[in-house]
Amino acid sequence: MKVAIIGGGAAGFFAAVHAKKNHPTADVTIFEKSKKLLAKVKISGGGRCNVTNGCTDIKVLHKAYPRGGKKLKRAFRTFSTPDTMEWFESRGVRLVIQEDNCVFPVSQSSQTIIDCLMMEANILGVEIEDSHGVKTIKRVGEQLELGFGAKHPAKLMDKVIVATGGSPKRSGLEWLEALGHKIADPVPSLFTFNMPDEPIKKLMGIVVEKALVSIQGTKLKGDGPLLITHWGMSGPAILKLSAFGARILSEMNYECKAQVNWVNEVNNELVLSELKQIVATQGNKILANYRPYLLPERLWHFLLEKSDLPLKKRWNELGKKGLNKLVTILTNDVYSVRGKTTFKEEFVTCGGVSLESIDFKTMQSRVCPNLYFAGEVMDIDGITGGYNFQSAWTTGFIAGQLG
Ligand SMILES: Cc1cc2nc3c(=O)[nH]c(=O)nc-3n(C[C@H](O)[C@H](O)[C@H](O)COP(=O)(O)OP(=O)(O)OC[C@H]3O[C@@H](n4cnc5c(N)ncnc54)[C@H](O)[C@@H]3O)c2cc1C
Numbered sequence: 001m002k003v004a005i006i007g008g009g010a011a012g013f014f015a016a017v018h019a020k021k022n023h024p025t026a027d028v029t030i031f032e033k034s035k036k037l038l039a040k041v042k043i044s045g046g047g048r049c050n051v052t053n054g055c056t057d058i059k060v061l062h063k064a065y066p067r068g069g070k071k072l073k074r075a076f077r078t079f080s081t082p083d084t085m086e087w088f089e090s091r092g093v094r095l096v097i098q099e100d101n102c103v104f105p106v107s108q109s110s111q112t113i114i115d116c117l118m119m120e121a122n123i124l125g126v127e128i129e130d131s132h133g134v135k136t137i138k139r140v141g142e143q144l145e146l147g148f149g150a151k152h153p154a155k156l157m158d159k160v161i162v163a164t165g166g167s168p169k170r171s172g173l174e175w176l177e178a179l180g181h182k183i184a185d186p187v188p189s190l191f192t193f194n195m196p197d198e199p200i201k202k203l204m205g206i207v208v209e210k211a212l213v214s215i216q217g218t219k220l221k222g223d224g225p226l227l228i229t230h231w232g233m234s235g236p237a238i239l240k241l242s243a244f245g246a247r248i249l250s251e252m253n254y255e256c257k258a259q260v261n262w263v264n265e266v267n268n269e270l271v272l273s274e275l276k277q278i279v280a281t282q283g284n285k286i287l288a289n290y291r292p293y294l295l296p297e298r299l300w301h302f303l304l305e306k307s308d309l310p311l312k313k314r315w316n317e318l319g320k321k322g323l324n325k326l327v328t329i330l331t332n333d334v335y336s337v338r339g340k341t342t343f344k345e346e347f348v349t350c351g352g353v354s355l356e357s358i359d360f361k362t363m364q365s366r367v368c369p370n371l372y373f374a375g376e377v378m379d380i381d382g383i384t385g386g387y388n389f390q391s392a393w394t395t396g397f398i399a400g401q402l403g
Pocket of ligand 1: 006007008009010011012031032033034036037038039040041043044045046049050051052132133134135163164165166344345346347348374375376377385386387388389390392
């Protein structure tokens with residue numbers, strides 16, 4: 001049996017080693033278009049590779065995927081985060097689960113992950129052909145013919161696993177569309193917000209640990225730490241929002257109003273009673289010197305100025321109007337978003353081969369027998385935290401069964 005894996009990234013390597021392990025007599029070859037193997041693994045997680053996530057509860061885990069979560073829920077029953085950890089650790093890669101549940105190699109170097117995958121492929125006898133970009137796949141009876149353009153002769157294969165990663169443009173998926181697969185238009189996911197007109201940028205570097213950000217006129221929400229940057233806003237709350245809202249935000253051309261709830265409390269009555277409590281107990285203090293919800297000092301002063309409340313005013317001089325102003329700025333502080341910036345630590349593509357074209361029990365195409373998919377080429381993507389690699393390992397593992 002001749003097996004081709006198209007793409008030498010995380011999903012391609014994992015699919016290849018499992019295909020060879022499950023079918024030791026098969027010829028298994030990875031065809032990689034560039035000269036570099038596992039290039040994204042190398043740069044991942046700022047060079048440290050956030051290889052998976054410490055979450056082991058599948059009911060929670062699948063929610064980290066704005067697209068593909070439902071299908072992955074079933075796939076995780078076959079290969080999930082503890083399996084990933086076990087797989088690497090049993091091959092000598094020591095891993096550490098950080099406080100935020102991100103899992104990294106103890107070496108803090110992505111090269112450790114690359115070495116492990118390369119070694120495994122080598123031990124098992126997986127062939128690797130770099131500089132072999134596949135341009136077409138043609139059905140020839142039960143077999144599949146890979147076309148490489150003028151550079152290399154076409155090759156007939158019995159089974160093919162497509163693991164070509166995310167394509168930023170629809171045109172990059174046309175060769176798969178030509179076989180009958182449905183395509184979800186690709187748009188970027190995991191980005192930060194540009195706010196060119198907002199003075200809050202002068203507070204760059206400030207982090208608010210528990211913020212809630214929503215997009216006016218939509219149901220989109222993202223919570224978690226929010227980081228103010230010199231171009232606008234970033235941090236997990238914004239990244240989550242950008243992932244779940246990838247398609248809607250693209251349709252809005254990344255121009256919208258972000259409503260920031262600095263205290264992550266949607267019940268305004270509760271916020272008001274918290275502020276009244278301050279008036280009752282700290283009423284003699286000036287606003288500048290007593291911060292509600294332990295907000296960072298510079299941010300608190302900024303918010304007071306934005307609400308036209310003098311820093312020197314005393315808490316007990318606020319009155320009903322003043323307190324209401326504060327409730328509004330703390331829970332519904334509006335900023336204009338104009339454009340996005342790529343999050344350099346990690347970005348992925350929303351869209352790709354539509355999941356309705358794939359049988360998730362095997363990862364086999366529903367329209368082209370003997371063709372399988374693994375990784376980001378599919379319409380699957382996760383938020384930051386090692387989830388994207390986990391989906392590559394899970395789908396690569398299943399595709400490698402060649403079932
Ligand atoms: C800067 C950055 C940091 C990241 N950090 C993390 C992280 O720490 N944790 C995490 O979970 N996720 C991270 N991600 C996301 C993660 O890297 C991807 O989701 C993951 O690499 C997808 O794996 P893949 O094998 O499907 O695709 P890829 O890694 O993109 O691999 C696809 C391969 O296929 C090749 N290829 C494409 N077309 C063809 C063709 N026609 N013929 C032959 N070969 C082809 C490509 O050259 C490439 O080598 C990061 C992404 C970026 C950009």
